[in-house]
Amino acid sequence: MTDQGAGSLDPLTEEALAWLVRLHSGKETEQDWHLYHDWKAASAEQSAAAERAEAMWSRLGPALAGKKSRKISGALVFMVALLGTAAYSGVLGRSNQWLADEATGIGERRTVHLADGSAVVLDSVTSFDVEFSNDERRIKLRDGQIYVTVAPNPARPFVVEAQGGDVQALGTAFNVRIDEADVSVAVTEHAVRVGMMNGQSVDVSVGYGVDYSRADGLGQVAAVDTASITAWQRGELVFDNRPLGDVLEDMERYEHGAVIFTDAELKRLPVTGVFSTDDLGAFFDALEHALPVRVTRLPLVTVISRAE
Incomplete structure (x- = not known):
């Protein structure tokens, strides 16, 4: 998982x-x-x-x-x-973070103020590089999730590069997240232009989002719940009928360790709720009350098994 x-x-x-x-x-x-x-x-x-x-x-x-x-x-x-x-x-750290200009560890969130006045909030286990020139302001997202508030400067476009795509700010604030090979973009202010190396391009307005990947190209622009998507900045994650396996992939970004399922079918159980990323103990307690699972927590490993 x-x-x-x-x-x-x-x-x-x-x-x-x-x-x-x-x-x-x-x-x-x-x-x-x-x-x-x-x-x-x-x-x-x-x-x-x-x-x-x-x-x-x-x-x-x-x-x-x-x-x-x-x-x-x-x-x-x-x-x-x-x-x-x-x-x-995270004991050794992710290798692609070691040389990054900016990076966060497991459970860490922080805000980076760039030289142009823009601000970037980094989620847990996130890293990026800064490449500013006289003509362009570019950051290269290596992994994780960021929320960007861009300082206006039409003469120097602001671009977030991630997994073969460019997200160009059109006077805006927006969220970019990498999930393995996929990238998700959600706009909270104004608009962005998302472009791929193959020439595909689409404008995304406030309240909308789009996914893309090198393999599948650009997806369809769709309305998104930006409050839920950006809840990580408040130390919360919001799930609406998400499979337990996916939920735990998100939650384990905020704590050292790994999760093992003794029954793969348990990964499909639906989860709905708002959970704090600062209290995973409460999250696992809630799982045992809401789902037919037993959670065994040990140093650096959590075992999820079927409740007897």
């Missing part, structure tokens, strides 16, 4: 680790071990994923000795998470 570009686990390795968590929970049965070996044998991809997960586990001791293995401990889970997801959790 995590971002491959961030150095996280691929979905099958995540599933294999979820199996290992289950098999060392203290409640495992002989049948569970048989089912795990059946899962491994189902395809070459699953077998390879199991080998990766088991290699991580074996670095911590004889954890795969079947019925003889010890029960998993909080410290062991901590080390598994540290070995498997350090890059994603």
Whole structure:
């Protein structure tokens, strides 16, 4: 469920680790071990994923000795998470942030005031470069999400470059977010012009937004809820019938660690609500009350399983 570009686990390795968590929970049965070996044998991809997960586990001791293995401990889970997801959790930092002109860490939000008087608010785990010249004001968004308030200067256009597209301010304030290969733009004041390297271009007015990617080009301009989209600036995230897997991808940007699902079907459960990015404990408590899930929180890893 995590971002491959961030150095996280691929979905099958995540599933294999979820199996290992289950098999060392203290409640495992002989049948569970048989089912795990059946899962491994189902395809070459699953077998390879199991080998990766088991290699991580074996670095911590004889954890795969079947019925003889010890029960998993909080410290062991901590080390598994540290070995498997350090890059994603921010312990080492995202590699594409190391040389950025401006960057934020996990859980950090801040405002950068540029030399021209414009202001850029950075969300958690966000980075960009500044390239100002006499003719143009350009910032290159590497990852994450920003909200830009542009100082007027018709002689020097203001452009946000992101994932092969340019968002040019037309006297405006707007939000730009990168999600893996996709970019989302939402306008809160005036308008922007969104252009692609292939020549596609569209103007987007206040209250509207557009998505684009290198693979699919420009999407359709549509009305958006700008208050919800920009709620992150207030330390809130707003979800309306969003799948739990997507919700957790958003929420885990604000806390060190990774999330593992023991049942992939749980990722499809719908979530609606307004949640604080400063109190993920309350968020997980709310999940357990609203959905048929059990949340097990350990150092650097959270396990989501089906409620019994």
